[in-house]
Amino acid sequence: MATPLTADQLLAALRAEGVTVVEHRAWRTHNRDHVGAWGPVNGVMIHHTVSSGSAASVELCYNGYSGLPGPLCHGVIDKEGVVHLVGNGRANHAGGGDPDVLRAVVAENYGDRPPAPDEHQGSAGAVDGNARFYGFECVNLGDGADPWPDAQLDAVERASAAICRAHAWGAKSVIGHLEWSDQKSDPRGFTMPDLRRRIAARLAAAPTKAPAANPSKTPGSTSPGAPRLQPFPGAEFFTASTSSPVITAMGRRLVAEGCSAYAVGPGPRWSEADRRSYAKWQRKLGFRGSDADGVPGRASWNALKVPYVR
Structure with a gap:
């Protein structure tokens, strides 16, 4: 006990x-x-x-x-x-x-x-x-x-x-x-x-280091033959004032996953179309209610596997 x-x-x-x-x-x-x-x-x-x-x-x-x-x-x-x-x-x-x-x-x-x-x-x-x-x-x-x-x-x-x-x-x-x-x-x-x-x-032995985790769970990390992925930038990143190639890369992944709500784009500035597209992605993952509001969270972002951009 x-x-x-x-x-x-x-x-x-x-x-x-x-x-x-x-x-x-x-x-x-x-x-x-x-x-x-x-x-x-x-x-x-x-x-x-x-x-x-x-x-x-x-x-x-x-x-x-x-x-x-x-x-x-x-x-x-x-x-x-x-x-x-x-x-x-x-x-x-x-x-x-x-x-x-x-x-x-x-x-x-x-x-x-x-x-x-x-x-x-x-x-x-x-x-x-x-x-x-x-x-x-x-x-x-x-x-x-x-x-x-x-x-x-x-x-x-x-x-x-x-x-x-x-x-x-x-x-x-x-x-x-x-x-x-x-x-x-x-x-x-x-x-x-x-x-x-x-x-x-x-x-019976001393603790040892684990094998490297999948890069989608370790932001910014790499493994042989795997693309580097974009770290989660934080929910506060996704506002109307944000213009970044990260938003474009995210949007392209959403389109690839069949979660597009875009009429034009995606582009670098965070928009209502990005939010609605991301909400589709959240619902695809099983999120519901306020957890599918279209604002990225760490778990859904890691699952999306956005390619790293500079």
């Missing part, structure tokens, strides 16, 4: 383990602490999102949905190995689960797998997992066919190891949602015993 990491401690632990991190919106104060306990914490739980696309999945996990408010985890791990932090505190990810599993995780005394669960959210003997586990949602359809790229599995391993190292836990403090509740099947596509073996090997 341990006191939860602060936002700064969590961020530092992830970065020390070589994780590429994106801080999403107000994640540091985004939680469900007002409805229940957060801590003492006992482990890490891994999930799949049953969704596709980084930007849309991150927004889903940040906001939640009707009947299950966000955050739905603490971090979203995308297919390129980037961890998007979306919550700090109690999150709606684990739900009710088996007390025998919790005891086995605390003691770290099980074999390849913890005891099979026979409790779930709402069952008589269930215990509250949202108070006890950090949660990572991994972008995957969960159908057994959607691939798990090496970069994503490496990030799952690193993020889990980072929290275990910070709390002096072993790899058996990391479980899948399917090992917690008898009604869950996630994560699907790799096995938790294999993941725990990888985490154990990592914890």
